[in-house]
Amino acid sequence: MNWTSLLNSQRLGDSRTDYDSVSYRSAFQRDFDRIIFSSAFRRMQDKTQVFPVPESDFVHNRLTHSLEVAMVGRSLGNLAGDFILEKEPELKKDFTMNIFGDIVAAAALAHDLGNPPFGHNGEDAIGDFFTKNSFIKEDFNLTDNQWKDFTKYEGNAAGFRLLVNHHPAEKNSGMRLTFATLATFAKYPRPSLVDNSKLNDKNIKRTSAKKFSFFNSELDLFKQTAKETSLLSLSEDKNVFARHPLAFLVEAADNICYRIIDLEDGYNLGYLSFKEIEGLLIPLLMRSKNAETTLIKYNAIIDNGEKVGYLRAIAISVLISETKVVFEENYDKIMSAEFDSELTDLIKSVDLLEGPIKKSNIFLYQRKPVIEIELAGYEVIYGLLEKFMQIYLQPNHMLSRKLLTIMPTQFHSKDTDSNYCKLMRIIDFIARMTDSYALNLYRRLSGQSLPSV
Numbered sequence: 001m002n003w004t005s006l007l008n009s010q011r012l013g014d015s016r017t018d019y020d021s022v023s024y025r026s027a028f029q030r031d032f033d034r035i036i037f038s039s040a041f042r043r044m045q046d047k048t049q050v051f052p053v054p055e056s057d058f059v060h061n062r063l064t065h066s067l068e069v070a071m072v073g074r075s076l077g078n079l080a081g082d083f084i085l086e087k088e089p090e091l092k093k094d095f096t097m098n099i100f101g102d103i104v105a106a107a108a109l110a111h112d113l114g115n116p117p118f119g120h121n122g123e124d125a126i127g128d129f130f131t132k133n134s135f136i137k138e139d140f141n142l143t144d145n146q147w148k149d150f151t152k153y154e155g156n157a158a159g160f161r162l163l164v165n166h167h168p169a170e171k172n173s174g175m176r177l178t179f180a181t182l183a184t185f186a187k188y189p190r191p192s193l194v195d196n197s198k199l200n201d202k203n204i205k206r207t208s209a210k211k212f213s214f215f216n217s218e219l220d221l222f223k224q225t226a227k228e229t230s231l232l233s234l235s236e237d238k239n240v241f242a243r244h245p246l247a248f249l250v251e252a253a254d255n256i257c258y259r260i261i262d263l264e265d266g267y268n269l270g271y272l273s274f275k276e277i278e279g280l281l282i283p284l285l286m287r288s289k290n291a292e293t294t295l296i297k298y299n300a301i302i303d304n305g306e307k308v309g310y311l312r313a314i315a316i317s318v319l320i321s322e323t324k325v326v327f328e329e330n331y332d333k334i335m336s337a338e339f340d341s342e343l344t345d346l347i348k349s350v351d352l353l354e355g356p357i358k359k360s361n362i363f364l365y366q367r368k369p370v371i372e373i374e375l376a377g378y379e380v381i382y383g384l385l386e387k388f389m390q391i392y393l394q395p396n397h398m399l400s401r402k403l404l405t406i407m408p409t410q411f412h413s414k415d416t417d418s419n420y421c422k423l424m425r426i427i428d429f430i431a432r433m434t435d436s437y438a439l440n441l442y443r444r445l446s447g448q449s450l451p452s453v
Contacts, residue, residue, distance in 0.1 A: 001335050003084065003091055005230035006244060007099060008179040012164060012225065028102035031181040032070070035110050038175065040162055041066075046434035048118060048373060059265045062112050062119075065257060070109040072316060073253035077104030079324045080249060087331070100246065106177070107184035108250045114159025116431035117438040118377025125381035126153040126427060129389075136393075140419035148192040149215045150423065156188055157215045158431055164221050179228040180244075186213035186222070187251050189231065189241040198236040206340035207251075208243050217424060232337045242337030248327065252343040256319045259357055264312050266364045274304045280357055281311040284349060288318050322347035377435070380442045384430050387445055392422055 009027035025033075035041055044062035060068075081100030085092050116122030130136060130150040137147045149157070163182060164174040183189075188211040196202060214222040223238065225231075232242040263280060266272040288294050294314060301307045326346045333339035344353060364370070388407065390400045404412065411429040413422040430438070443449040 001230050001232060001242070001245065001337070003088065003095070005228070006180060006183070006246075007095060007103070008228050010228060011176045011178055012182060012221065013174070014176045026099060026102050027178050028099060028106050028181060031106040031175075031177045032102065032109055034175045034177065035106060035113070035163075040113050040432065041109070043432065043434050044112065044115075046436050047112075047115060048377075048435055059269065060261060062115060065261070066109055066112050068261060069111060069250075069253045069257045070105045072256055072320060073108030073250055074101040074105035075320050076249040076253055076323060076327075077101035077246060079320070080104075080246070080327055083324070083328050083331070103178075103180050103184050104246050104249045104253070106181045107246070108253050110159060110163060110181075110185055111187075111250055111254060112155070112159070114157065114162055114431070115155040116153075116158070117381060117433050117435045118373065119155075121374045121377045122381045122431070123153050123155055125378045126385065126431070127151050129382055129385045133389075136423075140392075140423065142420055143216075145191065145193045145216045146420045149217075149420075150427075152192050152212075153427070154188075154192065154211055154213075155431075156186075156211055156213045157192070157218070158428075160186060160214045160222065161218050161428075162432070164218060179225050180246075182225045183229040183231060183244040184246040184250060186225075187211075187243065187247050188213040189222070189226065189243060189247075190214075190234075191216060191219060191239055194235070194240055195237065199240065200234050200236070204338075204340065207342050208247075208340050215424070217421065234337065243340065245331075245334045248334065248343050249323075252323045255342065255344045255353075256316055256323070259353055259361060260312055260315050260319070262361055262364055263357065264308055266360070267308050268305075271364055271367055272360065274308070276360070277308050277311065280352075280360055281315050283352055284315040284318050285311060287349060288314055289321075319344070319347065319349065319353070322349055376439075380438050381430065383442050383446060384438060385426070388426050388430065389423075391426065392419075 011027075041063070044066060045064075047062040078097050078101035081095075081097035084100065085095065085097060116126065118125075127150070130147070130153075136142070136150075142150075160182070162174070163177055163185065188208050190209065190212050191214060192212045194209075219239065222241075226233075226241045229244060231244060234240040234242055260281075263272060263277060267274065267277050285291060285294055285298065298307065298310055298314075301310055323343050325348075326343045327334070330339045330343075330346075344350065347353070388403055390397065391404050391407075392413075394400050407429055411425045413425055417425070433441070440449070
């Protein structure tokens with residue numbers, strides 16, 4: 001892989017070559033802006049991160065989490081860019097350190113954009129619906145690849161679908177982001193169904209194989225993205241690719257944020273005591289530069305809430321620095337696709353991050369309100385699918401026709417749509433809802449509440 005291609009600022013669906021020629025804003029900053037001004041991004045303010053949003057404004061939702069991941073990603077990208085430009089000084093002619101940070105920030109900002117309402121439980125509900133209604137595969141004449149998109153529904157792939165085709169009436173364009181940002185967004189650059197016999201190296205265990213980043217419907221668009229950014233192919237059929245090197249930084253930024261910031265939410269909601277937070281984060285503070293001076297500043301803070309915020313900031317700073325070291329140490333293998341692990345699994349403080357901190361994260365995820373919203377969210381998404389899938393399962397039924405009238409026309413099928421596309425439009429409609437809208441619609445359609453006139 002080479003950086004001239006990896007930093008490709010050409011836009012998907014836009015052949016103009018002088019579009020981003022202004023000096024005050026890079027093409028990748030424009031990507032960031034397009035994402036942040038999109039309706040899909042705004043909807044994340046009403047999508048649960050971990051904890052149900054209380055009346056207070058303490059806890060994070062998907063929107064605030066994404067903003068924080070983008071900021072951590074920008075720092076990691078700038079650090080990586082500085083290293084890369086020193087290692088390959090010929091790049092300085094065309095690129096600056098900040099270009100790398102801008103790309104990572106934009107991709108990180110969008111990393112949760114495809115999450116359905118109620119997060120992973122929404123994904124599970126969609127997958128389970130199709131698994132339990134396996135007759136749909138035969139009745140709708142779906143291929144194995146298409147069927148796997150439904151039974152293993154993945155928010156990452158939904159995110160790529162939204163970025164490249166955010167309105168169903170628009171084809172091959174979407175937000176018209178740069179190829180570099182789209183490739184960096186894809187942490188799992190492969191389809192839902194992979195023929196392992198066609199992999200070039202079947203013996204390498206890859207973290208990029210844990211999930212998938214594009215549906216069958218976007219295969220050609222991702223292959224175009226991979227070609228434009230020179231991503232290495234990892235399979236004979238040219239459907240599986242190595243990660244863009246900057247995708248490792250997006251993943252690391254996400255890991256750092258949710259591991260540390262979930263602790264702060266847990267403290268603000270009273271699930272973790274101040275002493276517990278100190279026990280978890282002081283060890284990271286002691287691994288910071290000038291730890292003794294930092295500790296003196298910490299001890300001078302009077303308010304416990306402010307102390308927790310200070311510990312959070314220092315912890316994130318330490319983890320960013322350690323992640324930078326791992327990226328640099330593995331740079332050559334990353335560029336040749338020999339490296340495919342999470343950077344944060346190899347940092348100096350992995351003993352803390354994946355030890356007591358992870359244990360506390362799990363404790364928080366098992367709190368009653370979290371589990372209750374997970375169970376409720378599953379029921380809501382599964383229930384909405386049961387209702388709206390009747391539009392195609394029983395198209396002539398009176399209720400199906402009525403359901404079609406309350407679904408926005410942008411999600412209605414066209415005469416040219418395949419059966420696969422018709423089903424995907426229904427899922428697009430449900431998956432792009434906010435938590436509140438999905439819950440209220442489910443209540444109204446199930447007779448638990450009635451709309452006001």
